[in-house]
Structure formats: C-alpha cells, structure tokens
Amino acid sequence: MGFHKARLDRLHDALAGHVERGGVPGLVGLVAVGDEVHVEAIGKRSVGGGPVGRDTLFRIASMTKPVTAVATMILLEECRLRLDDPVDELLPELANRRVLRAVDGPLDDTVPAERPITVRDLLTFRMGTGILMVPPGSYPIQRAMDALDLGQGLPQPSVVPEPEEWLRRFSTLPLMYQPGERWVYNTGSDLLGVLIARACGRPFEVFLRERVFEPLGMKDTAFSVPADQLDRFATAYWNDPATGELAVFDEAAGGQWATPPAFPAGAAGLVSTVDDFLAFSRMLLGGGRFAGERIISRAAVELLSSDQLTADQKARSSLDPGFFDTNGWGFGVAVVTRRTGLGHPVGQYGWNGGLGTSWGVDPAGGVIGVLLTQRLFSSPVLPLVHQDFWTSAYQALDQ
Structure with a gap:
C-alpha cells in the first residue's frame, strides 16, 4: 500500500x-x-x-473535541472517572437539573431531570444541552446562553469567562432535553474540560500538555x-x-x-x-x-x-x-x-x-x-x- x-x-x-x-x-x-x-x-x-x-x-x-475525549479516556483508565457515574460529585453545580418542558418554551417552564448527567453523556453529547441547529436566537434558551457568554457558537476565546465562573453561569440554566434522550452538539466537550481539571487537580490545559501533547x-x-x-x-x-x-x-x-x-x-x-x-x-x-x-x-x-x-x-x-x-x-x-x-x-x-x-x-x-x-x-x-x-x-x- x-x-x-x-x-x-x-x-x-x-x-x-x-x-x-x-x-x-x-x-x-x-x-x-x-x-x-x-x-x-x-x-x-x-x-x-x-x-x-x-x-x-x-x-x-x-x-x-477528540483531543478532549482522549484526555478523558486517560482519567477513565486511571479510575479517577467512570463512564456511567453521575458527574454530580465533581460538578455539584449540575446536580438536580431542571429540564425545559419544550425546547422553544420559556426558561421557567421546566420539569425535573429524570436522571443525573453521566461522564458518558458528556462524551457522546447526550447530556441534554448543546448547540441547536436552528437560526441563532430563535429560542429563549439560545438567547440566555448567548447573554451569559458561554461560547456555544462561533469560538470567541476572548469573551468566555474562566472555568469556575463559566460553570456557575451554565448551572443557572435548565437543560434543553432529558439526559440521554438525544444527541445535541458541542457543550459536552466544554464541560469535560472543567470535569478533567477537577478530577486531576490541575488546569485542563496543563493536563493536556503533560499527558497528551508532550508525550506525542x-x-x-x-x-x-x-x-x-x-x-x-x-x-x-x-x-x-x-x-x-x-x-x-x-x-x-x-x-x-x-x-x-x-x-x-x-x-x-x-x-x-x-x-x-x-x-x-x-x-x-x-x-x-x-x-x-x-x-x-x-x-x-x-x-x-x-x-x-x-x-x-x-x-x-x-x-x-x-x-x-x-x-x-x-x-x-x-x-x-x-x-x-x-x-x-x-x-x-x-x-x-x-x-x-x-x-x-x-x-x-x-x-x-x-x-x-x-x-x-x-x-x-x-x-x-x-x-x-x-x-x-x-x-x-x-x-
């Protein structure tokens, strides 16, 4: 060949x-x-x-995204994360989620999440929130995410706040769908970066450099x-x-x-x-x-x-x-x-x-x-x- x-x-x-x-x-x-x-x-x-x-x-x-997934796999193999464990222990801000009754509905019209978000949900984009394939600003949840500068659109690294503040802002919003219900693009990978940092006890970018970039x-x-x-x-x-x-x-x-x-x-x-x-x-x-x-x-x-x-x-x-x-x-x-x-x-x-x-x-x-x-x-x-x-x-x- x-x-x-x-x-x-x-x-x-x-x-x-x-x-x-x-x-x-x-x-x-x-x-x-x-x-x-x-x-x-x-x-x-x-x-x-x-x-x-x-x-x-x-x-x-x-x-x-695949680089972030490989970094997650490293921690899964070290048993510092587990695929089907809820992320609540390391990301308590995501415990007891509320879910929109309808994705195009008002932000206060919600029901309880039927189960917690897992590491697998983040890796597979089945966590219940992400970028919607409709015109920007079509739904209240999109407008709310944009107003909080969560970076869920065209990449704008100079706008998005540091990880702890990013997670605090994200946690104020309901999920778009029930965890595991469907594939919704993007946001799971950003949450994985925050999860990795908390699981390994050092910044995400440092973990990537030490465990992925330098060895390769x-x-x-x-x-x-x-x-x-x-x-x-x-x-x-x-x-x-x-x-x-x-x-x-x-x-x-x-x-x-x-x-x-x-x-x-x-x-x-x-x-x-x-x-x-x-x-x-x-x-x-x-x-x-x-x-x-x-x-x-x-x-x-x-x-x-x-x-x-x-x-x-x-x-x-x-x-x-x-x-x-x-x-x-x-x-x-x-x-x-x-x-x-x-x-x-x-x-x-x-x-x-x-x-x-x-x-x-x-x-x-x-x-x-x-x-x-x-x-x-x-x-x-x-x-x-x-x-x-x-x-x-x-x-x-x-x-």
Whole structure:
C-alpha cells in the first residue's frame, strides 16, 4: 500500500484550484498511509501575506473535541472517572437539573431531570444541552446562553469567562432535553474540560500538555499562539454576514488566539499544525501507543471510535439532513457507518472544525487525512475544498 505518484498530481491540482479561484487564501493538506506521508502547502497565510508552510498554525476549532475525549479516556483508565457515574460529585453545580418542558418554551417552564448527567453523556453529547441547529436566537434558551457568554457558537476565546465562573453561569440554566434522550452538539466537550481539571487537580490545559501533547511531541498545539510564533499563524476569514464578501474573522497578531484564554475550551479552543495532528492520529492508529509510549489502551481507542448512539437517539437528533443516515457518534468523533462516496470508508472516524479544518483516521486502510484551511464553514455541509480533498486523497492511494 502507498501512493500512486501520478494521481498525487490530481490531489495537488484539486487543492490548488480552490486557492487560485479564491475559495480559500491558503491551505495545508496531509495524507498518510503506512510510513508514507504526502503534504501539500498552497497559498498564503493571509490575503496578500506570506506563503503557507507545513508548519503554519491554524485554529482547529471542533477538531479539539477528540483531543478532549482522549484526555478523558486517560482519567477513565486511571479510575479517577467512570463512564456511567453521575458527574454530580465533581460538578455539584449540575446536580438536580431542571429540564425545559419544550425546547422553544420559556426558561421557567421546566420539569425535573429524570436522571443525573453521566461522564458518558458528556462524551457522546447526550447530556441534554448543546448547540441547536436552528437560526441563532430563535429560542429563549439560545438567547440566555448567548447573554451569559458561554461560547456555544462561533469560538470567541476572548469573551468566555474562566472555568469556575463559566460553570456557575451554565448551572443557572435548565437543560434543553432529558439526559440521554438525544444527541445535541458541542457543550459536552466544554464541560469535560472543567470535569478533567477537577478530577486531576490541575488546569485542563496543563493536563493536556503533560499527558497528551508532550508525550506525542505536539509542540505547537495549544489554546493560544506565543508572540514569537505569530508569524506562522494564519488569519481566519469568513463570509461577512452583512455583505457576503470574504472578510477577516480573526487576525493572527492581536486576534483572539494571540493571548491565553480565560476558558480553555475543550470543544473548539485549540490551534495546531498538520504534523501535530499526524502524531495524534498515529497514536490512535497504533492502538494508543506512539514512539514506544502508551497514551491510552487499545480498548480505549476502540471504544472512543465506536458508534455509541441508538437508532432512536439518532432519529431525534440533527446536524444536517441525513448525517446520521451514514454516520454514528463515538467519543468526540463521528464514525462512518455506511459508505456513500469516494472519500469516507466505513469505520473511518474523525471530525471537522467549523473554522475551516477536517480530519479523519481510517483504521482498516491505515490512512490518515488532515486538511487545514482558514475559511469558516458557511453551513454544516463540508465546503467543496474539503469534499475534493477527501475524494482526491483516496483516489491517490495505490492499494
């Protein structure tokens, strides 16, 4: 198994075309199979700026979620957390929850929670609260979350308060649904960051650095970019809601990731590089082992990457139409359950970052794919550059 050299040119041409047509200012794409690694670094770190390189730093947004899940698995294996234990002991603020009678109803129209929230609920996004796939501000609960600056929308690390205050504010709100009833995106990973910090007795970002990043050599992955590395950091862009034109969402220097945040967001806070995520991916492909060091057990990797949702939970949930027809959800990752295209085989697991990134691990084929761009998604459907990356990556394999 390896690469078909001529077909790698198609991968380059497909990605270069998106940059040349202005779809993204720049990108870094990586495909690895076995010991072979192919990287494309194309375009600019910012419009009119310096060239993208293999070491360019990107905001990986929701690709943070699998990192948070791995950190949780470490504590589960050490029996400092247990999957089906209520989180009340470490997060007493979440005890005796109230639940909205109707998700679009007033905040004081509630019923008691039928059971406590568990660690498994947080890992699988079945805790009962998250980002709703309706226009922002449609429901009172959404408006209340926004007013409390809980960061349950586009990542804004400069706005969200420190973890203790974040949890205090969150605990004033009812849940949207009963725990375990359905999959609701995002918030579980932020709560896991707070839970990990209390379980291990040190800040979440310190635990990640000591137990995940340093053992894997992920020297560039963090919740902010040091001042002396900002020249490697890509500017983030989006379609301006008012004009529809490409506009700056976050600058590299002086932007929201240029200083350490008060709240290290386990859902969407990290910056990283393709090589750092290659190391993370190889650890997972290696059954939890990397460079002779074991991070988590093979059993933990298999559990993390297995579909955890029931058919009923999928039917009650939404991300984009048809998502759960072909995917399940593990711990912080989507798991492909039915192949419907060229780029996503059954059993592949991974996730995307709404600020412009995509990642997947294919354990059957031994394939890793990472695409980092700096243009925000405009819908839950993968942008064309990401769709073409996955198609081009798999057609370039000589299997």
